[in-house]
Amino acid sequence: MATINVRRDVKDSFYRYKMPRLVSKVEGKGNGIKTVVPNMTEIARALSRPPAYPTKYFGCELGAQVKCDDKNERYIVNGEHDAEKLQTILDGFISKFVLCASCRNPETDILIKNDDILMDCKACGAQNVADMRHKLSTYIVKNPPAQASKNQRRQRKAATAQANGEGHGPGGGFVEDEEASDDDIISQRINKEAAGLNMESKLVQEDWSEDTSEAAVAQRMKELAVKGVGAFGTEDDDEGENKYDLFGAWLEEQENPADDDIIAKAEELGVYGKYKACQVLVQCIFDESIATQIPKRVKLLRKFITEEKHQKAALGGMERLVGLEYKDVLLKKVPTILMKLYEADVIEDDVFIKWGEKPSKRYVDKDISKEVKKAAKPFLEWIATASEEESEEESD
Ligand SMILES: [Zn+2]
Known part of the structure; x- marks a missing residue:
């Protein structure tokens, strides 16, 4: 031929x-x-x-x-x-x-x-x-294409989980989906559990408001200075570590930058599409209100967080934010934060599970990583069960 x-x-x-x-x-x-x-x-x-x-x-x-x-x-x-x-x-x-x-x-x-x-x-x-x-x-x-179909199902599922968890509509009913298929029965069960977990996490959350006081800002800038040049890149490659620090510093300087501006800046610095940018992004655009901020940044997160490597880096950024900057307030909110990332459909079940398996010193000290992952346990247990049920369903 x-x-x-x-x-x-x-x-x-x-x-x-x-x-x-x-x-x-x-x-x-x-x-x-x-x-x-x-x-x-x-x-x-x-x-x-x-x-x-x-x-x-x-x-x-x-x-x-x-x-x-x-x-x-x-x-x-x-x-x-x-x-x-x-x-x-x-x-x-x-x-x-x-x-x-x-x-x-x-x-x-x-x-x-x-x-x-x-x-x-x-x-x-x-x-x-x-x-x-x-x-x-x-x-x-x-x-x-076939490999994308699982992804789509996940998106549907996350959408329903969100609708439930946040109680939209009378009785928090499921979003009707014209493509509803057999696996939706399983999805509904998982979503109910997800909603339950949301409730639990909500109970342990006390009120918090965005701390934009000068003292808090000064503290953040100090922490950033401590991070210093090279803080964002521990794995060497020829991309030039400095770009990530510049990206991080720029993000910290902005007050609530628009998604498009963030993408433009990342492109300008040549870090758009790079996995390390995901770590910097998560660490720098969010603060102690990360759980409420994630849903507002879903589109942006989906643009940055793509492959497994990117997903891992995003979790690393979360570990740094929680472990290094806001441990007192955020450690107990880790399951909620992870649930918000799950609902945003930016991190795959397997990546969460692998991440939770053991502490790693890649992004923070091993002890801190251990604390964060211990705090994540309710979420990790839930996702392991949900994921198992999903794969059982798929093998039928
Ligand atoms: Zn290409």
């Missing part, structure tokens, strides 16, 4: 990303004329996308009806279209929905976050939002 470069603008025959050249076969005639792409499955596999994505893309671009029969691997576009024309349209699909917008490498995964399509680049680590105005984007969001 003839192969071509995934990026046809690259003429190098040693370019490592190849795909089969598109084959088309016209069937029928008159009004029933249609074009079959017999090797769509192979092309899609080379691009790591479900075959329905490029097929639907053809439909959008040509204004033609398409038919995707995954079971029989038959992908059809109505009308008569030659292979070269389809190949050129496929270039557009690859450019929009396969290549990384930052480095043009095709090794990207599609992640659906907050109804945005993120192209997660394995080569450079960038996560760019796909062209959400394209009609295909709506289809992709509704039909995420």
Whole structure:
């Protein structure tokens, strides 16, 4: 089978990303004329996308009806279209929905976050939002690739947990979801427990108000000074540690900066998309009111906290905030803080569980880490059970 470069603008025959050249076969005639792409499955596999994505893309671009029969691997576009024309349209699909917008490498995964399509680049680590105005984007969001489907379920679940915990609506009823499926029964049970845990945590919380007194601010600045240059980077790499300190110092200076400004600053400093930025972000944009601040920053957190590494760093930032800055007030609120992060759907169950397993001296002294993780126990026990039930459900 003839192969071509995934990026046809690259003429190098040693370019490592190849795909089969598109084959088309016209069937029928008159009004029933249609074009079959017999090797769509192979092309899609080379691009790591479900075959329905490029097929639907053809439909959008040509204004033609398409038919995707995954079971029989038959992908059809109505009308008569030659292979070269389809190949050129496929270039557009690859450019929009396969290549990384930052480095043009095709090794990207599609992640659906907050109804945005993120192209997660394995080569450079960038996560760019796909062209959400394209009609295909709506289809992709509704039909995420298989690996994204678990994520979506989690988002739904977190949304219901939040609705329950915060008692929205009469009787704190569940959010109706048109996609409700069998696993919602389990979800509901978990959500009830989550709501229960919220209640418990609320009982142990005393009133607190944001301490913006001069003394408190002065104290924070002093602590920041103590952190000094290099405080945010203990693991060496060639990214230049200073950028993180600059990012942290900038965040501390701002009074309630807007999400977009934070992203712009992170981009300017070259730390956007880097996992260490997650640690700095969590440590610096939140204070002793972190539990009430997290829900207001969900969108921002989702933009920064992506892969497992980023999730771990965010938990590290939380450990530093609790352990180094506000231990007296925040230690007993750790389960609530973790629950808020869970509800924000930025950290996966497994990452919470692994994080809680043993104290680590990566972000704080081992003793402090031990204290924080001990304080986290009610949450960790809950998530272990919830997660177990979820995987039992999945294996059925
Ligand atoms: Zn890239």
